[in-house]
Amino acid sequence: xxxxxxxxxxxxxxxxxxxxxxxxxxxxxxxxxxxxxxxxxxxxxxxxxxxxxxxxxxxxxxxxxxxxxxxxxxxxxxxxxxxxxxxxxxxxxxxxxxxxxxxxxxxxxxxxxxxxxxxxxxxxxxxxxxxxxxxxxxxxxxxxxxxxxxxxxxxxxxxxxxxxxxxxxxxxxxxxxxxxxxxxxxxxxxxxxxxxxxxxxxxxxxxxxxxxxx
Amino acid sequence: xxxxxxxxxxxxxxxxxxxxxxxxxxxxxxxxxxxxxxxxxxxxxxxxxxxxxxxxxxxxxxxxxxxxxxxxxxxxxxxxxxxxxxxxxxxxxxxxxxxxxxxxxxxxxxxxxxxxxxxxxxxxxxxxxxxxxxxxxxxxxxxxxxxxxxxxxxxxxxxxxxxxxxxxxxxxxxxxxxxxxx
Numbered sequence: 001x002x003x004x005x006x007x008x009x010x011x012x013x014x015x016x017x018x019x020x021x022x023x024x025x026x027x028x029x030x031x032x033x034x035x036x037x038x039x040x041x042x043x044x045x046x047x048x049x050x051x052x053x054x055x056x057x058x059x060x061x062x063x064x065x066x067x068x069x070x071x072x073x074x075x076x077x078x079x080x081x082x083x084x085x086x087x088x089x090x091x092x093x094x095x096x097x098x099x100x101x102x103x104x105x106x107x108x109x110x111x112x113x114x115x116x117x118x119x120x121x122x123x124x125x126x127x128x129x130x131x132x133x134x135x136x137x138x139x140x141x142x143x144x145x146x147x148x149x150x151x152x153x154x155x156x157x158x159x160x161x162x163x164x165x166x167x168x169x170x171x172x173x174x175x176x177x178x179x180x181x182x183x184x185x186x187x188x189x190x191x192x193x194x195x196x197x198x199x200x201x202x203x204x205x206x207x208x209x210x211x212x213x214x
Numbered sequence: 215x216x217x218x219x220x221x222x223x224x225x226x227x228x229x230x231x232x233x234x235x236x237x238x239x240x241x242x243x244x245x246x247x248x249x250x251x252x253x254x255x256x257x258x259x260x261x262x263x264x265x266x267x268x269x270x271x272x273x274x275x276x277x278x279x280x281x282x283x284x285x286x287x288x289x290x291x292x293x294x295x296x297x298x299x300x301x302x303x304x305x306x307x308x309x310x311x312x313x314x315x316x317x318x319x320x321x322x323x324x325x326x327x328x329x330x331x332x333x334x335x336x337x338x339x340x341x342x343x344x345x346x347x348x349x350x351x352x353x354x355x356x357x358x359x360x361x362x363x364x365x366x367x368x369x370x371x372x373x374x375x376x377x378x379x380x381x382x383x384x385x386x387x388x389x390x391x392x393x394x395x396x
Contacts, residue, residue, distance in 0.1 A: 027294055059291060076349040105348065109296055116295035122288050130280075133225060137285050140229030148233070161382045168226045170387035 010058035012121065018193065019186035020123040026194050027119020033201040034111055040100065042204055043107045049200045050114035059117050066113075070106030077102030123184075143167040220274055223392060227256040228281035235286050250367050251333055253282060257309060258329055258375045259385060261316045263392050270392060272313065279309040296347060300340050308336035325379065326372035333368025337361060 014023065037043045054061055083097025122138055125131055147163040235253040260278055263270040283305050287293030292301070312332040315323050337360045345353040379385055 024294075031294070073348055076352045079352040079355075080350060109348065112295040113292060113297060116293060116297070117291040120288055120291045120293040124288060130284075133221060133228075133277075133281060134284055134288070136222070136225040137228040137232065137281055138288070140226050141232045141285070141289070144229055144233045145236075157378055157381050160378075161384050164230065164382075164384040165387075168229065168384070170226075170384060170391045 010060070012058035013056050014053070014118075014193065015057070015121065015123065017187045017189040019184060019190065020121050020125070022186055022190060022194070023121065024119050024124050026197060027115050030115060030197060030201045031112075033198075033205050034115065035108075036205045036209060037108075038205075038208060040103055040107065042208065043104060043111065045204060046201055047107055047111040047114060049197065050111055050118060053118040053197065054114050057118050057121070061114070066110045069110055070103065073106040073109065074099065074102030077105065140168055220270055220392075223270070223388065224274055224278050224281060226388070227260060227278055228285055231256045231278075231282040232285045232289050235282075236289060251336070251371050252374075253286065254305075254308070254329070254332065254371055255375055255378065257282065257305075258312065258325055258332070258371070259379060261312060261325075261328065262379065263389065264313075264316070275313060276306075276309065279305050299347075300343055303339045303343055304336035307339040308332035311335040324372070325375040326369065329372030329375060330365060330368035333364040333371065334361060337364035 018026075034043075034046050037046055051061055077098045078094060079098075081093045081095040081098055082101065083095045085093055086096050086099070087094040122141075126134060144163060144167045147167050150159055150163055152159040231253045234255055238250050238252040257275075257279060260270070260275055264272065264275060283298070283302050284293070286301060287298045290297075292298050309332070312328040312335075315328050315331050319327075341353060341357055341360050345351060349356075
């Protein structure tokens with residue numbers, strides 16, 4: 001029995017308006033603002049903004065993955081008591097400092113993954129020979145993906161073999177033509193998106209850090 | 215620099231690695247940082263080309279690892295996050311350990327042996343990173359669990375690599391093509 005390996009992809013709505021390189025550098029420009037989040041509430045707001053951007057990018061947010069990550073990081077931090085004792089039961093002590101540190105770190109790491117999911121796409125092209133190699137690898141990857149429907153779980157090696165023989169014939173010496181740079185420059189609509197993201201991330205940071213003085 | 219055909223072969227193996235990585239992404243993970251390591255299959259198989267008379271060299275072996283890490287970062291979208299750092303450290307440390315073992319312990323070590331060694335070294339390096347960046351000193355407590363998982367996943371990937379190398383017509387043809395161009 002044949003089983004499809006991958007579900008149908010959701011459309012990347014941002015890819016229709018944003019250039020992949022611009023999108024990548026937008027993501028990079030948001031990292032310092034994210035790191036300057038001084039409170040848990042601000043971190044949560046930033047994570048929410050990034051999560052919306054990820055959904056618009058057509059990528060799935062695996063809630064269980066993030067929940068487990070935040071939970072495990074917080075639990076490990078709770079093993080080293082810091083600050084005011086909130087609750088105590090035998091050898092287990094729940095402290096406010098450790099809880100806050102754990103949650104802050106958990107949300108910081110989750111936010112970074114979300115930000116990365118928004119800003120990095122397979123269409124991103126890097127310059128130079130390594131960039132060319134990566135573009136060639138992506139081309140072959142797409143070729144394999146086209147045949148993934150023929151994979152059979154019960155005969156994984158045999159079915160994988162036939163997909164590979166068709167997608168990447170070993171004797172074929174022709175080097176695929178791949179673009180070293182992307183041609184799509186993005187539309188004017190990418191600018192409001194960039195401005196909105198910058199304002200939502202940097203705005204509260206500037207407000208709390210410089211105006212309120214927190 | 216490197217032969218164009220060797221680079222093409224690297225791109226093919228890199229693409230296979232990315233494909234296996236996406237296949238692995240579909241399996242649920244009980245722990246966020248736990249991975250089976252299916253994407254390492256092409257890296258393990260490539261060791262076999264180094265010991266043959268092909269033009270593939272140690273440099274191209276590490277280039278394959280770099281392509282695998284960068285490609286995974288792009289496809290999974292994790293390139294701008296700490297996950298990429300973990301992947302980079304785990305892949306290069308395990309790649310180095312597997313290369314050393316293959317080079318100096320061959321023929322007393324098989325795909326199974328290098329795979330288990332690679333998985334253990336990869337998990338060890340990731341634990342060290344998680345102590346520094348994520349969990350703090352308390353992460354030492356999960357070391358036995360991580361090494362146990364590494365042992366199991368390394369064993370599984372090693373068995374799969376051995377079986378794939380024996381049965382795959384594609385791999386045999388790729389090897390033959392590598393030897394012809396030497």
